[in-house]
Amino acid sequence: MNRIQNRIQAFVQLGTFLSQFSQKEIIKKDNIAHNDLFFDGFKHQIKLAGESNSWFTKENILFALESWSTALTSDNLNEWTTQLEGSEKAKTVAIIMAGNIPLVGFHDFLSVLISGHDVLIKQSSNDKHLLPFIAKYLEFAEPSLKGTITFTEQALTDYDAVIATGSNNTARYFDYYFKDKPNIIRKSRNSVAILTGNETDKQLEALSDDVFQYFGLGCRSVSKLYVPKGYNFDAFFNGMYAKKELIENAKYANNYDYNKAVYLMSLFDLLENGFLMLKEDQSYASPIATVFYEYYEDLETLEQKLAADADKIQCVVSKGVLSNEIEFGKTQKPKLWDYADGINTLDFLSKI
Structure with missing residues (x-):
């Protein structure tokens, strides 16, 4: 099995693990990889995430987890990553994450790792509990990921490219600060x-x-x-x-x-x-x-x-108005290939 398939399988395992945490119920299932190590701990992280940010209600956190569980299937990941076959040049990609909704930076995190790169993450203080625990799960699911995921609260150093998300004001700062690196800078939308x-x-x-x-x-x-x-x-x-x-x-x-x-x-x-x-x-x-x-x-x-x-x-x-419209009720259920700001993250990562 090549490296990208190993990474895909790790995220499929993660999706299966997350399937235990739904809006309907949180229930420990049988035959989930590494469940004894991670299930109770992740329940605790959900609680901490809600306590540290009152916008992160249990219902909203579970909605986010359920959405990612649905997205992280073998079929979805294989279809999405077709263009990445053979792309194995590892660089270090820094991600500056927003904190407005639970796991808002997960798609960038997924994109960097699935592309075969190392990731350096600067989280928002509003959303700092869930992703580090998920990263540990992935390292158990795929040992080759150990050493490829770094979280920092310090100034970013030693990176080759950056993906940064913030307000229109912070985007102006990002544009200047990261002008010498390949970058995706996202503003308010x-x-x-x-x-x-x-x-x-x-x-x-x-x-x-x-x-x-x-x-x-x-x-x-x-x-x-x-x-x-x-x-x-x-x-x-x-x-x-x-x-x-x-x-x-x-x-x-x-x-x-x-x-x-x-x-x-x-x-x-x-x-x-x-x-x-x-x-x-x-x-x-x-x-x-x-x-x-x-x-x-x-x-x-x-x-x-x-x-x-x-x-x-x-x-x-809308319904029957625009060619690129989204159905009523579907905005919060994007596919892996529904990129923020319309910028193809995988394409960017394959060219750095």
Whole structure:
């Protein structure tokens, strides 16, 4: 078995291990490799991750783990890595990770290791518990990975390329600091939905997943709606009602109350249902518990606008509108080949 197949099998084992941690239940299964060593410890890491970041609810962490378990299959990994056959020139790739949602940097981590490179990781303090434990599991699953994974809290040194994710402000710093290295620098992005008024109740309820998963903190979270003139928002709010229990989360409720107060003091017109506010605004990035909306005249002009703003948009949710649209309810379930910012990470890693 060649080296890439060894790495693929290690991640397949990881996917099987993670399958024990789902939103429905956490249950220890038989015949899972290295389970006696890692199962209880990983349960503890999930608890620590939630305690250190109150946005990381148990449900959100388990959603992330379940999503990765579904993605890390032999079929998916083999299809995704076809272009990497024979690419075995090991370099050290530094990854600076964001911390907005659980395991947000895992795809970069996976990409570097599956490409045969060593990885040097600088984690966000908001998401520091899960990945080191997963890395230990991988080293047991595939001993050749030992020594290829390094975590650091110090300034990055001795690396050949970098993948860094941050805000628009930090991206300017990254662009300057890493200008002499091959790099992928990711900035803030948001996702949008285009509504026509012909959506079914089921589609709008599915859209509630795109809006509210991870409290809307992910770049694949829908933060902006485009609606036709005269659109009746009642159907939209009915779809969102499936997530009404979010207001029971204290941190979300505090953000809702604060942002509502700011809007009302500023005399902005709002539509709201007790846990979500809609505000007409041309911006893409909306505060927590708020979705911006904008009216469009016709779909062709809207498509041109979105194409011009492509560097600000991660996903577009719609039905029968755009060629690159994503189905309602699917933004938080990307495939391995659905690259952040549309940049093919494996292609980048094969050329450094």
